[in-house]
Amino acid sequence: MPLPLYLLAMAVFAMGTSEFMLAGLLPDIASDLDVTVGTAGVLTSAFALGMIVGAPLVAALARNWSRRFSLLGFIVTFEAAHAVGAVTTSFPVLFATRVVAALANAGFLAVALTVSATLVSPAKKGRALAVLLSGTTVATIAGVPGGSVLGAWLGWRATFWAVAALCVPAALGILKGIPAGGVKEEATGGPALRGELAELAKPRLILVMLLGALVNAATFAGFTFLAPVVTDTAGLSELWISVVLVLFGVGSFAGVTVAGRLSDQHPGPVIAVTGPLLLIGWPALAVLADEPVALLALVFVQGALSxxxxxxxxxxxxxxxxxxxxxxxxxxxxxxxxxxxxGPLIAATTLSTALGHVGPLWSSGLLVAVALLIAFPLRTVIVAGRTT
Structure with missing residues (x-):
């Protein structure tokens, strides 16, 4: 894999750390800015919504820009948003910085995903994607727990500064490693924006986007609420929360790495094997969550399969x-x-039911079941007619 791909993954690591780090910082942010924890929690929703809206919007605006200029501009904006967030004493300003950071993150990832596919041969898109997404999985292994420890030691503002600092080597790497030419310049005569948007009318594209959304919803439904499962259901101390999150991250890194080597040529078997296993795994984790050894093992497995x-x-x-x-x-x-x-919104509705803390794990299983019910009758078209 080419070096520029790893430079992009470094930036994705910084952005992934930012996306997930608030889970351990919300109480301190709420106390420091004199808001409730519930109010502070909207910072997470703001980031997610900014990502959803920002991905197509910013990508459309940047489609004719130089790829180096786009990526560098997004990461500098992301860095600046965290620097402002680290010094502000106003919750509305912090909220605004999360929206700006999310838009920059969305734009960066959208362009990086497209660029990563152009840095390798057409038959290696899956491997390139695996390298890029490894930045996110390493963030769950090291960045998020590290951010929590840094926040507990020096305060939540130090974590924001650390994320901003991580952007510096990533920006320098992009400046040195990514070609200056834009996608448009390298593919003269490519489709207009209307033509690219028309791709969304393809049934197979809509199908795989829907399935990807459902599986990711299942992943985040369970992952977001692992902390109370660890401390209340399994009866472990708070120190074990970081251990469990790291295990999930290590599993996710292993899963994305292995799948990256198979998904280009053998996507059907990967889906056929991992889908049913994932469906079995979430309910098994819910049932065995009170057994610490089983909990630790299954968290790793579910991270890998997800x-x-x-x-x-x-x-x-x-x-x-x-x-x-x-x-x-x-x-x-x-x-x-x-x-x-x-995913987290769906999972949260189960916490007040009789299922309690393991409710989100059951909701993860349900979301995977829905994905498989949709995919099974259409299994012959999911990977058919693929353009390489």
């Missing part, structure tokens, strides 16, 4: 949207973030 299946489906989005060379990444990003926003 990202193996999710990354394979998102790879299919890039293949199916081959007729939209500048917008394909935004379609993949939107699918991912619709799931990331919807």
């Amino acid at each position: 990202f193996a299946l999710g990354s394979t489906l998102i790879t299919q989005v890039l293949y199916e949207a081959a007729g939209a060379p500048t917008m394909a990444g935004s379609y993949a990003t939107a699918a991912l973030n619709v799931g990331a926003a919807a």
Whole structure:
């Protein structure tokens, strides 16, 4: 894999850390800015919604820009938003910085997904995507727990400064490693924006986007509410929360890495194997959550299966949207973030039921079941007719 791909993954690591880090910082933010924890929680929703709206919008605006200029502009904007967030004493200003950061993140990821596919041969899009998404999985392994520790030690503002600092080497790497030419300049005569948007009328593209959103919703439904499962259901101390999150991250890294080597040529078998196993795994985790050893093992397995299946489906989005060379990444990003926003909202409704803390795990299983029910009768067309 080319070096520029790893430079993009470094930036994705910084952005992934920012996206997930608030889970451990909300109480401190609420106390410092004199708002309730519930109010502080809208910072997470603001980021997710900014990602959903920002991916296609910003990608459309930047489609004729130089790829280096686009990526560099997005990461500098992302860095500046965190610097402002680190010094503000106003919650509305902090909220605004999260929206701006989300728009920059969405634009960066949308362009990076498209660029990553152009940095490799047409038959290696899955491997390129795996390298890019490894930045997100490493963020869950090291960035998020590290951010929580730094926040507990030096305060939440230090974590914002750390994310801003991570953007500096990533920006320098992009400046040195990404070619200056834009996608349009390298593909003269490519489709107009209307033609790229017309790709969304393709049934197979809509199908794989829907399945990718459902699987990612299942992933975030369970992942978001793992902390109370660890402390209340399994009876472990708070220190074990970081251990569980790291295990999930290590599993996700393994899953996306293995799937990246298979999803280009063998997407059907990957989906056929990981889908049913994932469906079994979430209810098994819910039932065995009070057994610490089983909890630790299953969290790793579910992380691996979730990202193996999710990354394979998102790879299919890039293949199916081959007729939209500048917008394909935004379609993949939107699918991912619709799931990331919807999953926790669905899971939260189960917390006040008799299921209690394991309710989100059952909702993850239900979301995977819905995805498989949709996919099964259409299994022959999910990977058929793929453009390579």
